[in-house]
Amino acid sequence: MSSEMLLPAVGENEAPFWEAAAKGELRIQQCAGCERLRFPPRPMCPRCQSTESTWALMSGGGTIYSFVVPHPPLLPQFNDLAPYNVILVTLDEDPTIRLIGNLVDQVGDKINAVDPSSIELDKPVQVVFEQINDDIHMPRWLRV
Amino acid sequence: MLKDATAIVGIGETPFAKGLEPSECQLASEAIVAALADAGLEPSDVDGMASYTMESTEEVEVAKNIGAGDLHFFGKVGYGGGGGPGVVGLLAMAVATGRCNVGVAWRSRKRGSGQRPWAGAHAQVTPASAWTRPWGLLRPVDEIGLLTRRYMHLYGATRDHLANVALAVRKHANNNPRAIMYERTMTREDYMKARWISEPLCLFDNCLETDGALACVIVRADRARDCPHRPVYIHSASQGLPSQSEVMTNYWNEDPMRGPAWTCAEGLYRSSDIKPEDIKVAQLYDAFTPLVLLSLEGYGFCKRGEGAEFTNDGNISIGGRLPLNTSGGGLSEAYVHGFNLINEGVRQMRGTSCNQVKDADTCLVTAGEGVPTSALLLRN
Numbered sequence: 049m050s051s052e053m054l055l056p057a058v059g060e061n062e063a064p065f066w067e068a069a070a071k072g073e074l075r076i077q078q079c080a081g082c083e084r085l086r087f088p089p090r091p092m093c094p095r096c097q098s099t100e101s102t103w104a105l106m107s108g109g110g111t112i113y114s115f116v117v118p119h120p121p122l123l124p125q126f127n128d129l130a131p132y133n134v135i136l137v138t139l140d141e142d143p144t145i146r147l148i149g150n151l152v153d154q155v156g157d158k159i160n161a162v163d164p165s166s167i168e169l170d171k172p173v174q175v176v177f178e179q180i181n182d183d184i185h186m187p188r189w190l191r192v
Numbered sequence: 193m194l195k196d197a198t199a200i201v202g203i204g205e206t207p208f209a210k211g212l213e214p215s216e217c218q219l220a221s222e223a224i225v226a227a228l229a230d231a232g233l234e235p236s237d238v239d240g241m242a243s244y245t246m247e248s249t250e251e252v253e254v255a256k257n258i259g260a261g262d263l264h265f266f267g268k269v270g271y272g273g274g275g276g277p278g279v280v281g282l283l284a285m286a287v288a289t290g291r292c293n294v295g296v297a298w299r300s301r302k303r304g305s306g307q308r309p310w311a312g313a314h315a316q317v318t319p320a321s322a323w324t325r326p327w328g329l330l331r332p333v334d335e336i337g338l339l340t341r342r343y344m345h346l347y348g349a350t351r352d353h354l355a356n357v358a359l360a361v362r363k364h365a366n367n368n369p370r371a372i373m374y375e376r377t378m379t380r381e382d383y384m385k386a387r388w389i390s391e392p393l394c395l396f397d398n399c400l401e402t403d404g405a406l407a408c409v410i411v412r413a414d415r416a417r418d419c420p421h422r423p424v425y426i427h428s429a430s431q432g433l434p435s436q437s438e439v440m441t442n443y444w445n446e447d448p449m450r451g452p453a454w455t456c457a458e459g460l461y462r463s464s465d466i467k468p469e470d471i472k473v474a475q476l477y478d479a480f481t482p483l484v485l486l487s488l489e490g491y492g493f494c495k496r497g498e499g500a501e502f503t504n505d506g507n508i509s510i511g512g513r514l515p516l517n518t519s520g521g522g523l524s525e526a527y528v529h530g531f532n533l534i535n536e537g538v539r540q541m542r543g544t545s546c547n548q549v550k551d552a553d554t555c556l557v558t559a560g561e562g563v564p565t566s567a568l569l570l571r572n
Contacts, residue, residue, distance in 0.1 A: 057322040087444055088323050094436065113443075114345070116337035117391035118328060123311070126328050131388070134329045136338050136443055144436075146443045148324045159328060164391065169345045186326065 053125060055184055061089040064103045069185040074175050075103040076145060087145045108175035109192070110137040113146055117164045132160035137173055137189055152176075152188045159188075195463060197288040199416035199423035200280070200570070202231025202409035203535040208372055208526035210304035212403035219405035220249045220300035221257040227407040228258075232420045233294055240265035240292025242283040244275045244529060249300050265292040269431075271439060271564040273479055274452070276530040277557050278566030280408065281429030287410050299531040300405035308401075318439045333398055333480065335440040336562055337390040339448060340482040344392060346449065349485065349500035351392065355383040356503035357481040357516075358396045358523060363509065365520025368546040372400050373524040397481040399522035406531040408538065424541040427554070427571045428464035432456025433564040440562055452565040453490025453558065460567050461492070466554050468492035471569075473540050473549040474514055474556040475533035478521040483561040484508075491556060491567070510547050518547040533557050534568070541572040 058066050068075035077089040081098030092099050115135040120127045132150065139145045150159040151167060155176045172192040177185040204226025206212070206219045214222070228235055238260040241251045251266045265286040269278040276299070283295040310331045329335060343349055362378045365371035378396065386395040416423035432455030436445040442452075461467060468491060476487040485499030493514055494502045502508070508516040519525045519536035526532050537557040539545040558567040 054326050054328075056326040059322075061319070062322055088320050090319075114338045114342040116329070116334050116341065116393075117388070118330065118334050118337075119388045119390065122328070122330055126330065129328070131391070132328055134327055134334065134338070144444055144446050148327045148329050148441075148443075150327050169342070 053180055054123065055180065058183070061091070065089065066184060068103060069177055069187060070183065072177050072185070074106040074108045074187065076106055076139070077101050078104040085142045085145055106139055106141055109140040110147070110173055112136070112167065112169050112171050112173060113138045114169060115151070115167050129158060129160045131164065133162055133164050133167060135167070135189060147187065149187050149189050152190065154190070155188065193463070194284060194288050194426065194429060196425045196427055196571070197413055198284040198410050199413050199425045200408050200538050201411055201416050201419040201421060201423055202227040202229070202233065203407070203538050204228070204230055205406040205532070205535060206404050208370060208402050208404040208528070210401065210403060212302065212305070216300040216302055216405070217249045217253055217257060219403070220254050220298050220407070223300065223405035223407040224254065224258050224296050224298050227296060227409045230421065231409040233409060235259040236261045237294045238296055239263055240283060240286050240295035242267050242269070242279045242286070242295065242297045244268060244272065244279060244299055245270040246272050246529070247299060254298070263292070265295065269566070273477060273529045273560035274563035274565040276534055276559045276566065277429065277568040278431050278559060280410065280426065280534060280568055281431070281566060283410050284426045284429055287412055293411065293415070295410040296407055297410070298405065298407035299529050301528050302403040303527060304401045304403045320438050320441045324441050331390070332440055333393055334390045336480045336482060337393045338443070339562065341392050343449060343482060343485070347497040347500060351384065353485065353500035353503050354397055354481040355380055356508065357478065357484045358383055360503070360508045361478065361517040361521045362524045364518050364547045365524035368519050368525060371520040371525040372402060373520060393480060393482070399479045399527040400524070402526040402528055404526050404528050406528055406535055408534060422542050422572055424538045425571050426568060427466055428460050428569040429567070430456050430459035431564070431566045432459065437564070439564065442562060449486070451486055451490060451561050452563065453487050453561045456565050456567050457491045460569060464569055466569050466571065471514065471554050471556050472552045473518060474516055475518070475521065475537050475558070476516055476556070477530050477533065477558050477560045478517055478523050479527065479560060481523070484516065486561045487558055490561065491558065510549065515547065515549050518545050518549065530559055537568070537570050541570050
């Protein structure tokens, strides 16, 4: 499956996220001037207009803000998995930073492994990383 | 000031269907020529044009085809379904300020024929797509489905409320011979049994896929009074792009439930004598049923979290507090990026709708909620 996965586009804004993910770390861009976190990553801080940034290590904890269960028609590689779950996770460190992901019961599970009727909003989750290839380790989420 | 300075004096459209034979350029040209005939004007009178950035027919080609005069204004508005009223608003500014005298706005689309916009395996619609698509959040219905489930969780909205929207506009389409769903009635049971597209949204929460083109003609108010139809004045026009907002995937601010409609409404009513309580009919952008609930709140017809409840008791049907999408809207008439909502707003103000709201003298027309959006207040 991994050879046909839809891989994330990694440009200069995104690269530090994926380099950290390959080490099993969830890092979010942080302004070097005022320390505000921002996502998706981009060149300028909306609060202090600094163009200097670092990448802050997150705890990897969050809560489920919402989820959907897509059904066909989808892209071919997702049609085969449907219905599967897509969750939106609010990070514990900042309520304005949310990551799209998938809920699984263990690392390496397919994204359709969890029974969608068991997913509840506002419940805590913890990030894990599934290695797709040498460069890409996809964040997935486990229930705490 | 823009207020009542311009008017829509002509509307035109092609038939709506899947798999129309003519090219988008031909459809655009036919819709524009029809709108000019409706306005009692000649193609050679046209000196201004406006459309969507997603429009595939360019001014140069369309102007050549219809035999337009020398153009002094041409412009486009972005963000797909967020653009319709914004296109008309842009053109109205150009006419009101004297940049041009006879402006045409149009949208031509063969959505029912080609590949869906999200279907390119590497389509990067926005930079944010890099953070959504790899996990399987692929389509607009998935992106809006996430907001919908959160909304249902916060406010106790149910599928019955979404069904209220789908059923009300379907019934309106059943009175409109131009509507794709003219002959197709729908029951609540049909809605509840429909297949899922992205839970919590089913087939009937989604708009149609349509080929077709529409256009309208704008002139200054003083000139409008010489045209054959009752002028439909553009009382107010607005756009809305909230701070720290995103296109469709509006997940990265404190309050994703307070979308672009709120920002757009603020601008719309600031320059308006018409307030929400004065509005008797509305055409609210309905690519997905939940957008209607969010728009009812954003444009001030009810309080935050009350949009679902507002759809009960026939409130949004003919005879109710605020009949919505009286031609059938994007859900049941045609989905042409919302331009059919504009033309239907004009018909309501002329008194010629298939579902005419008695004594309607104001109409709100909105663009897509969830994207940088726009709106118009029309009056007669």
